[in-house]
Amino acid sequence: MSRTWLKWMPAAVVPAVIAVGVLAVPLQAGAAVDLPDKTPQEVLQLAAGSTVDTFSGTLEQTSDLGLPEVPSSGDAAAGDLSDALDLLTGDHTVRVYQSGADQSRVQVQDTMSERNLIRNGTDLWVYDSADNTATHATLPADTDAAGETPGAGHTPAEVADKFLAEVTPSTDVSLAENTQVAGRDAYELVLTPNTDTTLVGSVSIAVDAETGLPLRVQVEATGATEPALSLAFTSLSLDTPSADLFTFSPPAGADVSEQALPAKGDAEHPEGDGSGATVIGTGWDAVVAVPAGADAQAMADLTASPLYTQVTDAVDGGRALSTTLVSVLITDDGRIFAGSVPVERLQAAAAQE
Template structure:
């Protein structure tokens, strides 16, 4: 099960947006910019203090998980819930090391809270909490140790995405009452499930306000996340303090240091990436996590959630496909199943 989030979550994160529609005929008048100019605006954004409400919506075409009553199925269903349907999310950010994300469910709430080196994950539905102490070398999210000016970042991004991606601008828009430029990334290949990715960039601050991912030949976004309200003022300090409620089941976890993580990557280097860009395929050879894969394929859920195809079984969504071959290899990507089968045949 470990490789499933590694495949699905990036597709969702890169994804995005429930558009906040403009009134018919409404226009947003902004200074004219080129796509590179909008990239420079986003790269130069210094906003790290804000609070707001996000609306997230997903239409991935995932099959419904049947209720079997066992813990493993329930855990998988909970994870799948975050990738499907609609959710309202409250977000708070104060600098690099204070943040809070609240996923508001019908009768409960899930929280992810970071306050310095302390990270808490709390689910009010079953009153469970997990505490993680970040290692000293964790640093700030996105800290690469490299320094670029906004223009250099824009140049680097354009160099990385072209010629695999057509970068353009759509009509200016409004998100959460703020004017924004609409940056559009269109794959320059037919061998991907992704039709386009749209990013609304705040015209004043460069903060991304909305991201939309559309599947190829689809009328509606497959995944969408957008601010519906936004304040750039510092959130109250007590929002980042957390103590488990009375009776909560609390577990302690330890994250590896960067050196440990680098060593683990070296030890588990069997996975490879075939191709590059939008039609790249992740290939995991047979024998990697063999016990977990055997447990997965033995589950009744496996046959209910996958379809039999030549050479194995496949899980298909509007944005991601996964192929598990008869000999235990795994192939995944934002590509049609046929592309995974072709990759499997060449390995």
């Protein structure tokens, strides 16, 4: 895993993002509106039946995970971790473009630079204008859905899908007041875990009343009154974006590298992501476990960073990153455990593996 990829998917954060189902993102307030009455089940069906896969829009990203602020550093490894944590903290403006299942572009707009993730068929590019670096990968031929793209999870629909998959008897489903997001009327679906073993207090999903497209996702930590994570459209168009947006050529002088990705079902990587990750348990308190040695270089870069000891705490068996919604445990023998659970739950999972 190259350092460019670490800026999007750091070794310690990837399983955390998988576990919580979100990449940190903002609260968009909207006025209540009148809509035809629906039951929670009908709104679930409305969201599940959405076929919108062509659109463009702007998202406002913010989060409050209780992570410490990290200083910038000239050290490459420290810079990678700092950049990764930056994506999970603070405020960000994100432009997204989607044209069908295999063309997408995500632009994270920073103060003086921009990060781009571009998919055009099987071509995948990551470009960072701050240091003029670009990484190219060829996606496996069986990657046929936008949600399978590495780094996906930048739209409310992608995030909502992960949470809606957790709607089981362990989830209470209700409706809050109708709302409006990006000028569109929406139902407010609320998912509340019926368990005290998760850090997630509730998840609110604004579902477009016309198309069923999720327009906003807000996640509150247990005991909190304000969202710890939120992702919402501030503008949205359902028109087809220009094809030019999905064509990318590295600028002159860019440092370009090639990234190999394993094919799904690869004999060496049966999980399809090359990490060998497994899931312990089900539902809201599930734990993602990544074996030692899954990416030795990425782990070495991570643990060598001076920031590693600043953002993690020493615990029995390793070091832990604790936030209001996600915990990550990196054991002394190099395994990674993550989930929307307390660190003690991760330690128990590590002891059983």
